[in-house]
Amino acid sequence: MEALPNTADAGMTRPRLIDDPRDLLRHFLGQGYRILAPQERDGVIDPAPLTEPEALPRGRVDDQGPGHYRLRDGDPDRWFDYVVGPSGWKAWLYPARRKLWSAERTDDRLTFRDATTAWPKTVLFGVRPCELAAIARQRRIFAEGPYVDTAFAERLERSIIVVVQCARSAPTCFCASMDTGPRAVAGYDLALTELPADHGAAFLVESASQAGDDVLHTLGGATARPRDHAAALDLSRAAAARQTRTMPDDIAGGLKLRLESPVWADIASRCLTCGNCTLACPTCFCSDVEEVSDLSGDHAERWQLWDSCFNSDFSFIHGGPVRSSPAARYRQWMTHKLSYWHDQFGSSGCVGCGRCITWCPVGIDLVAEADRLMAEGTD
Known part of the structure; x- marks a missing residue:
């Protein structure tokens, strides 16, 4: 496992302690952000728009296995004992179906209109370390290569990423062998670690960006102690040790x-x-590209869709x-x-x-x- 980053040496605000993750949600809602956060629906927990902090799931655990996913009740005082659902953040940053442009024909003249819609300032709340690694991989493809998907790049540019460090691994997790978890050490704005109930504090909150620093300054809260760091790292090590699947090195x-x-x-x-x-x-x-037109032939659209x-x-x-x-x-x-x-x-x-x-x-x-x-x- 990698050691916790020394945020003080990195010039970031020292990590803080908070009692309730909904305090962060209330802060972002008060600042006019759209929040995408884990929510329970149709028997799964997946990211969706959140307008009420009380909608954040609590006391839920996911049982996963080959071809199997079920939610059940867990410790009612724990917030993040579930892991990942079926779709995750790709469905938002790289939608399954997206209109690229439309065209209208009037008086033998074609008018093209870009269909890209503005991405409001958004918080991606509850991103897991493996998902953060996936976002980084898609960023390399869509935003850092020779051909930039400007819509994808804008979505990331206008988003704050709040990671939840994993204190539990599902039986299907093997992020430790891929060096993508269960703890993220960079690439986020804020990271939450849910500490043990007997620790005397609820959440360790770390910053890795100026945007994260700004939030911590506003929230206040007690400064984290060395034993809080140690407890967070112990949780990550324990989550990694519980993983039973390991991808072969070669x-x-x-x-x-x-x-x-x-x-x-x-x-x-x-x-x-x-x-x-x-x-x-x-x-x-x-992905594939699909072009459709109306029966008159005066209106056409081009759509990108997952393949x-x-x-x-x-x-x-x-x-x-x-x-x-x-x-x-x-x-x-x-x-x-x-x-x-x-x-x-x-x-x-x-x-x-x-x-x-x-x-x-x-x-x-x-x-x-x-x-x-x-x-x-x-x-």
């Missing part, structure tokens, strides 16, 4: 040597090619799809995610959140399949 190079393995066909015999794993994944970014490499038409060119079999499509997804991302973007495309395991309807376990492949010889 998976990136190993997959390239196993492209003809019979394991791919075995996985394909169970895979529905439904694309649930790519939709739930916080880093998958494949998936599991769709047979995704690789369609003249003569048919490049990857016609389920085995080829699963291999494409897994090798790109765990191996070829390193070549393209300098990191893995997986952050260890476990969503692809939980939300696979037949319970295919990415880590278990990686272990099977790596256990095979390469001759």
Whole structure:
């Protein structure tokens, strides 16, 4: 585990202690921010617009496993004992369906209008460390490469990120082996650690930006003590130690040597090619472009929408799809995610959140399949 950053040496406001996370929500609402925060709906906890601090879930725990997710009651005094839900922050920063432009024809003249809508100043509240890592990976693709998605860049620029450090790991979590959690050390504005009930304080609040500093100055509160830091770090270490899944260290190079393995066909015999794993994944970014027009032909629109490499038409060119079999499509997804991302973007495309395991309807376990492949010889 990485050590806690020394915010005093970094020039940031010293961490504070607060009793109730709703105090932060009230502050942001009073400042006119839109808040996206975890909320319970349809049997899951996922980010949604929050207008009442009392809507923040409390005393809830998520039981997760391959193809399984259920919420249940937990300690009524604990706020963040659930982990990640099905969609997360990608659905907001990189929407599943977005209008790019529209066009009108009048008197044989075409008028084009940009359909980009303004992103209000927003707080992303309750981001988990693995999700923060996923946001950073999408930022590298959409905002820091040669071709910038200006809408994505604006959303991040106008957002304050409040991380919740994980004190609990779900059975599907493997962020520790991906070095993306369960504790974030940079890249956020504020970070909350929910301390043990017997500690004598509720939340340690750390800042990693000027925006975070400004909030801490306004909130006030007691300055954190060394034992508060120690308790926070102990929680992170314990959460990491409870993780039972570990991605093989040599998976990136190993997959390239196993492209003809019979394991791919075995996985394909169970895979529905439904694309649930790519939709739930916080880093998958494949998309398609769709153009529609009205019956008169005087109005047209272009939309961007999520796509998936599991769709047979995704690789369609003249003569048919490049990857016609389920085995080829699963291999494409897994090798790109765990191996070829390193070549393209300098990191893995997986952050260890476990969503692809939980939300696979037949319970295919990415880590278990990686272990099977790596256990095979390469001759």
